[in-house]
Amino acid sequence: MTNPQEIATKAEFLAHAFALEQESVDRYEELADAMDTHNNLEVAGLFRKMAEFGRKHAVEVERLAAGSDLPTLEPWDFKWADDEGPETGDYADIDYMMTPVQALQFALANEKRSRDFYGLVASHSPNQTVRELAGEFTQEEAEHVTLLERWIARHDSDTTIADDLDPPNIVD
Amino acid sequence: MNPLSDKIEPKDYKSDVKPVWCPGCGDFGVLNAITKALASLRLAPEQVALISGIGCSSRVPAYTNVYGFHGIHGRALALGAGLKAARPDLHIVVAGGDGDGFSIGGNHFLHACRRNMDMTYIVMDNEVYGMTKGQASPTTAPDWTESELTPSGTHARPFQPAAIALAAGATFIARAFSGKPNTLAQMVVLAMQHPGFAFIQVLSPCPTFRPEQKEWKNIVRPFAVDALPTSDPALAALHCQRDDGMSTGVIYVEARPVWKRSDMQEIAIDDIEQEFRI
Known part of the structure; x- marks a missing residue:
């Protein structure tokens, strides 16, 4: 573990993807x-949308595999x-009162980690085919990062969690 | 099933019941680790029984599709032991919280460790009773003052799960962090493969009543010693006592005869009735 650079075959790379x-x-x-x-239905909807994007990407990987x-x-x-x-x-990083912006920031951190993971493979894998494929994936994840940053910019930047008028951690 | 292979997926072990845990609760990570471990072991759901007591974490059997028993407070290990005696073919996983396991069930914990039946005990330790809205548990620090029941703290030395398990005779002892489900999954696999009583203390943050535990992700780290795991109880005790309770890894593994059903004295019902005849 912790060595993306060692991914050396296309099959191993696609298994990771x-x-x-x-x-x-x-x-x-x-x-x-x-x-x-x-x-928290708004954030629930947003997470479901992110799951749908992931599902589509998984289908793309299946096609490649x-x-x-x-x-x-x-x-x-x-x-x-x-x-x-x-x-x-x-x-x-998860809170039941989290705002849509915070949910998008959570997703952005995920996309950045993916981009960086593929970037490491693209620059260090000993296999040329894997490096090229990882480069394409890096590019795609970078586009996701840009898209999420745009979405976040469109939202109110206030990330303060609203007061819960009936909080769970108050003893009755 | 994974469309790319015939491999069983972790989610194949999840039930249709959605967890009611607070978002951000560490117990989600433990549930994911358990299902990942079961998928890695390629066990059919009917080969496994997940037994629990009472508390937030003890809801876990409902969220899986293996055999489950949501028992009474503190008695999960007794239920697990009974089931193992009756059905030695089953893989028994007992799960619960620190209050359930170390306070109400504290005595069962000691004797389960020394009896060494072949089962795995996973304690999700958040140092608080969450389901009853935040009281100090056996593992709570003595100076925690957020509960109205202990406004100036408990002033009691916290229960040391790993050290006590070792002293009581557990033959597999580990500590893990719920925020690392993959690492925990490997530990659950090792525990389930261990012949005998395997105990895993999982540091599992409670974001609602102990929000400061969100910082645990920056504090937990693997034991920084090559000597672990060890089969030397003195060495294991040394590391348990020196540690601040936030180091993770398998601490102790010992090969010791496992309790077997044949160890029990078999007696016919008629013979028992005979003993009670006047």
Whole structure:
């Protein structure tokens, strides 16, 4: 783990790309369900939209992988830059009262980690085909970063979480 | 199933019941780690039983599609032990919180460690009773003053889960962080493969009643010693006692005879009734 530079075959690279998108979809859906449960419907909708984007990208990776025999990797065997997949985010950044801007910032951090992951593979993989493919993925993730930055700029920049008039952590 | 292979996916072990945990709760990470571990072990849902007590984290069986039993407060290990005795073929995973496991269930914890039945015990430790709205638990720091029940703190030394598990005789002891589900998944796999009682203390932040625990992600780190895991209880004890409780990794692994069903004295119902006849 923690060595994206060592990804050396196209099959290994695509296995990482598919897992990255699938884990992203799973996490966004989990977060959307949690926000639904806590009645933050706007952020729930936003997370669901992010899950849908991830699903479409996973289909693209599947198309690229058609006919290939991808390796089966255990969760701890992936060569992410960190222990976790780039687009799973951090639970500590989640709050039931989070605003849409904060949700977009969460997504932006995910996209930046993906871009950086693919960038490392693109510049360091020992395999030319992998480097080229990773370069394309880096470009695509960079476009996502730009898109999210534009969305964030369009929103009110106030990231203050509103007061909850019936907070859960008050003893009755 | 993963469309790229026949591999079982972690989400194949999740039920249709959506967690009601607070967004940002560490228990989401533990649920994900458990399902990832089950997928890695390629276990069929009917080969596994997930048993719990009471508390936020004890809701976990409902969120999976393996056999589940949401038991009574503090008795999850007793239920797990009974199930293991009746169905030794099942993989038993017991899960719950620090209050459930170390206070109400504290005595069961000690004896489960020393009995060494083949099961895995995962404690999601957030140092607070969350479901009852934020009271000090056995692992709460003595100077935590946010609860109305202990406005000047508990003044009690916190329970040391790993050190106590070691002293009580657990044969696999580890500490993990819920914010690292992949690392925790590997630890759960090792624990489930370990023959005997395996205990994992998972530092699992409560964003609602202990929001300061969001900082744990910047504090936890792997044990900085090559000596771990060890089978030397003295060395394990040394590292447990020297540590501030925020180092993660497998601490102790010991090969010791595992409790077997054949160890039990078999007795027929008729013979029992005979003993009660006047």
